[in-house]
Amino acid sequence: MKLLIQNAYIVTADEKNTVIPDGSLLAEDGVIVRVGEHFEAEADKMLDAGGMTLMPGLINAHTHIGMTLMRGAADDVELHHWLNDHIFPIEDRLDTEVVYASSLLGMCEMIAGGVTTFADMYFFSEGTIRAAQEIGMRADIGRCIVGDGEEGQKRIDETVELFRRYQSDRIHVRLAPHAIYSCPAETLKKCVSVSGKLGTGLHIHLDETKKEHEDCLREHGVTPTAYLHSLGCLSRQTLLAHGVWLTEEDADVIAETGAAAAHCPTSNLKLASGIAPVRMLREKGVTVALGSDGVASNNRQSLFRDMTLAALLQKGVCLDATALNARETIRMATADGARALGRDDIGVLAPGRKADMILVDQSGIHQQPINDRISNLVYATENTDVAVTIIDGRIVFEKGEYRTVDAERVLAQAETARDRIIGGA
Amino acid sequence: MKLLIQNAYIVTADEKNTVIPDGSLLAEDGVIVRVGEHFEAEADKMLDAGGMTLMPGLINAHTHIGMTLMRGAADDVELHHWLNDHIFPIEDRLDTEVVYASSLLGMCEMIAGGVTTFADMYFFSEGTIRAAQEIGMRADIGRCIVGDGEEGQKRIDETVELFRRYQSDRIHVRLAPHAIYSCPAETLKKCVSVSGKLGTGLHIHLDETKKEHEDCLREHGVTPTAYLHSLGCLSRQTLLAHGVWLTEEDADVIAETGAAAAHCPTSNLKLASGIAPVRMLREKGVTVALGSDGVASNNRQSLFRDMTLAALLQKGVCLDATALNARETIRMATADGARALGRDDIGVLAPGRKADMILVDQSGIHQQPINDRISNLVYATENTDVAVTIIDGRIVFEKGEYRTVDAERVLAQAETARDRIIGGA
Known part of the structure; x- marks a missing residue:
């Protein structure tokens, strides 16, 4: 399974804090195989980041x-x-x-x-x-x-x-x-x-x-x-x-x-x-x-x-x-x-690392104007700016929707469990 | 112009920190005229808060x-x-x-x-x-x-x-x-x-x-x-x-x-x-x-x-x-x-005060379960949980939309002005 992400502002989080303003990333079977300036590649799934920021999960x-x-x-x-x-x-x-x-x-x-x-x-x-x-x-x-x-x-x-x-x-x-x-x-x-x-x-x-x-x-x-x-x-x-x-x-x-x-x-x-x-x-x-x-x-x-x-x-x-x-x-x-955590397989967007990564939408009015994307990530980003979350190359969250669990069920069972251990609010 | 809000969890912010779990609020010409437990009233505009929290702006x-x-x-x-x-x-x-x-x-x-x-x-x-x-x-x-x-x-x-x-x-x-x-x-x-x-x-x-x-x-x-x-x-x-x-x-x-x-x-x-x-x-x-x-x-x-x-x-x-x-x-x-600010006409939801107020949607997964709504407002609320903003009885922001200005124009003119005073990002 190959996943290709294009048109991303890539924040690699490597030791040089390398960023790639118009970057592409290719992952295969959950592992990053290529990260760099815009490139084309065959893939089972393509994701157009549309200028969003791609960074490690x-x-x-x-x-x-x-x-x-x-x-x-x-x-x-x-x-x-x-x-x-x-x-x-x-x-x-x-x-x-x-x-x-x-x-x-x-x-x-x-x-x-x-x-x-x-x-x-x-x-x-x-x-x-x-x-x-x-x-x-x-x-x-x-x-x-x-x-x-x-x-x-x-x-x-x-x-x-x-x-x-x-x-x-x-x-x-x-x-x-x-x-x-x-x-x-x-x-x-x-x-x-x-x-x-x-x-x-x-x-x-x-x-x-x-x-x-x-x-x-x-x-x-x-x-x-x-x-x-x-x-x-x-x-x-x-x-x-x-x-x-x-x-x-x-x-x-x-x-x-x-x-x-x-x-x-x-x-x-x-x-x-x-x-x-x-x-x-x-x-x-x-x-x-x-x-x-x-x-x-x-x-x-x-x-x-x-x-x-x-x-x-x-x-x-x-x-x-x-x-x-x-x-x-x-x-x-x-x-x-x-x-x-004793892991050298996550935390950086680089070949050989797991494809654990997120797309952050920095186009919200609360991030404008963008004078420094990295500053904005730390000082101005809302959790709700996270548009896509990918773990092991698999999309688990996208545009407010959970892809692997049913949010309604999660909320219902949480409420039931809460009532058991805490009681009346 | 009368505005009636119903089915709200009202946080008045008065000196006793009074809350009204199933509250209604009536404003006339931008001034609050009644706040209390659920009531009915004639109004030009009705707003069903659907259990959201209503508090002062x-x-x-x-x-x-x-x-x-x-x-x-x-x-x-x-x-x-x-x-x-x-x-x-x-x-x-x-x-x-x-x-x-x-x-x-x-x-x-x-x-x-x-x-x-x-x-x-x-x-x-x-x-x-x-x-x-x-x-x-x-x-x-x-x-x-x-x-x-x-x-x-x-x-x-x-x-x-x-x-x-x-x-x-x-x-x-x-x-x-x-x-x-x-x-x-x-x-x-x-x-x-x-x-x-x-x-x-x-x-x-x-x-x-x-x-x-x-x-x-x-x-x-x-x-x-x-x-x-x-x-x-x-x-x-x-x-x-x-x-x-x-x-x-x-x-x-x-x-x-x-x-x-x-x-x-x-x-x-x-x-x-x-x-x-x-x-x-x-x-x-x-x-x-x-x-x-x-x-x-x-x-x-x-x-x-x-x-x-x-x-x-x-x-x-x-x-x-x-x-x-x-x-x-x-x-x-x-x-x-x-x-x-030397004003006794805002800051509290009470009769005689200006109808400056907001509806906060506390139903997001990041606020669950709700053991204490007030705690959540301070410790767990995102800006994006603000569903409606009302000033002088007028809705200026609702569900992500600006009611009094054109957001596209605001962004465009901000970008132009930024280029003039700051230059290349």
């Missing part, structure tokens, strides 16, 4: 997509109260069916906003995997691991089972210990050992709050990063979510080990965790990807929004308008996201 | 709409460089026709995003006034005043002329001295005197950057606010844009005088000015409205975006998730905006 490097039903269910409340009085009681009522319905709803939102890959950490992950397979999204799945002894072991075993059953080109499974404060050293070390045996990675929340940072200093005498490093948890295959309170020394350690960070700017503000030192991390050589986190702390699954916020926020806190520019921000949401 | 309390053509023309650069090498050279080429074309483009974006009123400060204001009259927007216009002696006087005279010619129900004209560093004391005092005679207000940039704050301390021995107060510039009719570096003492002074602040979160981050202490200001009793600032530092004219950012940002910098909640944020963009 966005990579959401940290979310809990099974939480999507909790959108707006507990806003503007203090973290402890948020978790104990709102989130945990709702999560007690989850099961695989609910997580499936919730995940599928969140995935509809993601593909409509140009996200083609996401890294997830949550419960009842089979529900999320089933939804990803159905809608055709690329996913990095971590069954959330908490607790010690048998409890921790049980969840590790479940992860191994998920890996055996689902690890594939489109679905990656990794070990996902929740955090240093919810997993004892014994469980964390087991996760490292098992991930090594499976040849997969780790995904963990790290240094999200000041409390986590200070508690770790008090209990272990070192920062959360140093503690994690002492347990062997940091490697090129480790994905660290948040990193709000990382120090320069932490950044050096992370850069040396090759671990990556997933910056979640909206969530970190919404839960009053703070603002991650993204510029510092990047300057130290840390790969920094971009994540939405779950809707309960966002309340969207929109990488376009998170790109805008990430770029603005670094300028504001560094008091430097050059702290993070539009081109760097796009790479965070694409190429750097791919690297953070 | 948003009030953009600080912008430079004549800059809209500069969207993305100078992003990610340092402030001094931004002004001197990018913005000022472009502004040298402005004239009334260019500002008209630029303003009309920006107003199209605003009404499509639910903004019905804006406070402007810029040059060639007749172009902006003409555009506002054409599209039917409510505007508070300030011809930007800079310089001393004859130069300052000339601009004040021009403002008086604008006032005489255009002051009306829909167009307000006020004195707009640019800032304390661009207007000597003599000019500022003249502005106070003239505004007093006309019975209109002042609109001025204040304490936007650390440099402005520190320079003022060095030159005048007091903060910018205290300096402005010493010149008699602060009153119930004064609108202070930015206020990023205000101290608690400044806030006390502002609250006592009844002046209002326009918080511009996106712009303050983008230009690396910092983050205004909105919670502190509100706690001190200062009216805080919301502004987009010009596109060159935003890059949108979207109050929905600025609401999201304002609410998130205060949580993040205060490290308190309750710092600014969704309901307070909506009032900033509506009722508090009206008060900041």
Whole structure:
């Protein structure tokens, strides 16, 4: 199956930030075989981009997509109260069916906003995997691991089972210990050992709050990063979510080990965790990807929004308008996201990479006049400007229509599931 | 002319944050005459909201709409460089026709995003006034005043002329001295005197950057606010844009005088000015409205975006998730905006107020499930969810269509004007 896209303004997101103003792209069986200035080629399907922008699909490097039903269910409340009085009681009522319905709803939102890959950490992950397979999204799945002894072991075993059953080109499974404060050293070390045996990675929340940072200093005498490093948890295959309170020394350690960070700017503000030192991390050589986190702390699954916020926020806190520019921000949401997920087959529009890509219509009045397309992508684009979303060479979303799932059914089953776990609005 | 809207979820934005889940609203000759639970009434036009949310039109309390053509023309650069090498050279080429074309483009974006009123400060204001009259927007216009002696006087005279010619129900004209560093004391005092005679207000940039704050301390021995107060510039009719570096003492002074602040979160981050202490200001009793600032530092004219950012940002910098909640944020963009502009005839859906209002379609997949409509308005709404925009009881935007202007012509004349002042993209 050959797909040819023509008349596109191609933003490759490669290391030189190459753009091709009148570009063509040819993909065969889901893999890009040629990208360049306008060319002709035989194909089974032709897509005239009509001047729209073609760029890599966005990579959401940290979310809990099974939480999507909790959108707006507990806003503007203090973290402890948020978790104990709102989130945990709702999560007690989850099961695989609910997580499936919730995940599928969140995935509809993601593909409509140009996200083609996401890294997830949550419960009842089979529900999320089933939804990803159905809608055709690329996913990095971590069954959330908490607790010690048998409890921790049980969840590790479940992860191994998920890996055996689902690890594939489109679905990656990794070990996902929740955090240093919810997993004892014994469980964390087991996760490292098992991930090594499976040849997969780790995904963990790290240094999200000041409390986590200070508690770790008090209990272990070192920062959360140093503690994690002492347990062997940091490697090129480790994905660290948040990193709000990382120090320069932490950044050096992370850069040396090759671990990556997933910056979640909206969530970190919404839960009053703070603002991650993204510029510092990047300057130290840390790969920094971009994540939405779950809707309960966002309340969207929109990488376009998170790109805008990430770029603005670094300028504001560094008091430097050059702290993070539009081109760097796009790479965070694409190429750097791919690297953070340990994948060299997505994130850039180049031959040999998967045909995960989106067409963005920049003709809306809110983007006019176009003085700089790349700036507009980061600072002026609406999610609704995403016209076409393609994963593995297959169109999954086009002009407001879902091609792989029935949106009516998704909404109906989400409503039913919501009523079960949350009740009257 | 009577307009009846039925089957609406009405968010009144009154002091009690009253909502009416199945509400009706009746307006006569552009003024709201009745709001309440479902009722029937005779009307010339009926609008079935079909469950959509009806709320006051948003009030953009600080912008430079004549800059809209500069969207993305100078992003990610340092402030001094931004002004001197990018913005000022472009502004040298402005004239009334260019500002008209630029303003009309920006107003199209605003009404499509639910903004019905804006406070402007810029040059060639007749172009902006003409555009506002054409599209039917409510505007508070300030011809930007800079310089001393004859130069300052000339601009004040021009403002008086604008006032005489255009002051009306829909167009307000006020004195707009640019800032304390661009207007000597003599000019500022003249502005106070003239505004007093006309019975209109002042609109001025204040304490936007650390440099402005520190320079003022060095030159005048007091903060910018205290300096402005010493010149008699602060009153119930004064609108202070930015206020990023205000101290608690400044806030006390502002609250006592009844002046209002326009918080511009996106712009303050983008230009690396910092983050205004909105919670502190509100706690001190200062009216805080919301502004987009010009596109060159935003890059949108979207109050929905600025609401999201304002609410998130205060949580993040205060490290308190309750710092600014969704309901307070909506009032900033509506009722508090009206008060900041010295108007008690807009900003709330209540009898006697102007029928400036919007219908927001919250049925999109990105808003599901709806656990809290108000939260969704602040944290999950896209500009494209705005289905209908009504000003003075007249529909100016409906389902993606502009009712008072021809969008094709707006775009064409914007493109021509852009080519003249900016050149090849």
